[in-house]
Amino acid sequence: METQPIIVWLRRDLRLADNPAMHAARESGAPVVPVFVFDEEEAFAPGGAAKWWLHRSLRALSVDLTAAGSRLVLRRGRGAETVAEIARSLNASAVFWNRRYAPAHVAADKKLKADLTAAGVEAKSFSAALLREPWEVETKAGAPFRVYSPFWKVLRAAGPSREARPSLRKIRGLPKSPFTEDLDSWGLQPVHPDWAWEFAEVWRPGEAGAHEALKAFLDETAEYYARDRDRPDREATSRLSPHLAFGEISPLQVWRATHARIEAGELDREVGEKFLSEIGWREFSYHLLYFNEGLEAAPLRAEFAALPWRKDKKGFAAWTKGETGFPVVDAGMRQLWRTGWMHNRVRMLVASFLVKDLLIPWQDGASWFWDTLVDADPANNSASWQWVAGCGADAAPFFRIFNPVTQGEKFDPHGAYVRRFVLELSQAPDKFIHKPWEAPKDDLASVGVTLGKTYPARIVDHAFARTRALEAFRSIRKD
DSSP states (O other): OOOOOEEEEESSOOOSBTOHHHHHHHHTTSOEEEEEEEOTTSTTOOOHHHHHHHHHHHHHHHHHHHHTTOOOEEEESOHHHHHHHHHHHHTOSEEEEEOOOSHHHHHHHHHHHHHHHHTTOEEEEEOOSSSSOGGGSOOTTSOOOOSHHHHHHHHHHHOOSSOOOOBOOOOOOOSSOOOOOOGGGGOOSOOSSOTTTTHHHHOOOSHHHHHHHHHHIIIIIGGGHHHHTTOTTSOOSOOOHHHHHTTSSOHHHHHHHHHHHHHTTSSOHHHHHHHHHHHHHHHHHHHHHHHSTTTTTSOSSGGGGGSOOOOOHHHHHHHHHTOSSOHHHHHHHHHHHHHSOOOHHHHHHHHHIIIIISOOOHHHHHHHHHHHOTTOOHHHHHHHHHHHHTOSTTOOOTTOOOOHHHHHHHHSTTOHHHHHHOGGGTTSOGGGTTOGGGSOHHHHHHTTOOBTTTBOOOSSOHHHHHHHHHHHHHTTOOO
């Protein structure tokens, strides 16, 4: 009699190396059935740019599984219900999965575990997406952290809670694989128009692409990370965020690889730990997500719900299109549209501009990012927008309002980043690249720039907007 199979329900863990659920299933000796369910109704369903990445990541994973002797089963429908149905149809002995941490996901997984157990099917979940589970990192009083620095201090000292597992080269599958849907039929790739045409020139989704990106960073870029990480005009970041968001590589693998370079004397410890502190911020964001239901919609500091936000459809549209008249803001928003990604320093600038210069709710910006980022992540997106808006845990004070001109001059001093994405200003002189409204009209005309025609005029005066934002903030202060 054929051994009953074990189903591995894959979500944001699209890899064969260091995949605890997959490893446990393989080590059982039973046939393994890897399943991915595309559920557009679940919490944090992927946005448009993430769908582009998902398609290619699943295609890469399918190739890897086939090479290992298995086959990826693709289905559309409600996640837990579809997995339970597959388990019944195959008479599976167990369903394994790696944990998610949004409260809605936790509740759904708990219900599935209870339903499967009641039906006599083993259900088991594993830690795979974090260095340590949210409940494993706590204050001395036994409470969840609300401030990043002490959280990172504890996490860094404790280190990961498990060891990384090697890649699975052989996986026992069923003699006859279950029905699987055609990935192309899901319509994840934009066609008319193909607004993501440039993505493929920038990214290589999939597990191999993730490890290629990590190696390239550690080999070529990491030594300059601490010095240049805030410079969008330089390639000084790892660009691992979408790979981490889809679980093509685990934070544990990044942690181990970075520490290996440090111990080998190939990477300065301080620089390496500066990079790993960003992995720490990701962990902190998941800590917040797990302990705070509704993080994506409601401010952690409740008084911010009363802040007098503005309804400004025209201003929001200008922001999304990169037509605000502030070059570094526009460059960031155009980089996002063209590549599905934006430099982290610029993310803070464009978010501050939306929330504070335009007084548009941070939730609107978070929604736009969710739809346009290939690295859209339930925890990072929510926690980071709340941080900029001043309403989250360990948030930047609301009165910290970035000046787009001085920030541009500091972090893109010669305008290389602006020139790359705001082509209208490609010939503008360095002196005025971040403030073209101060340039003599004749000087702008000589390089083909006419404000309000070839490049937008400013949609707001920053000094006025700053005063307005501070007045709005004072209206909700309790002191």
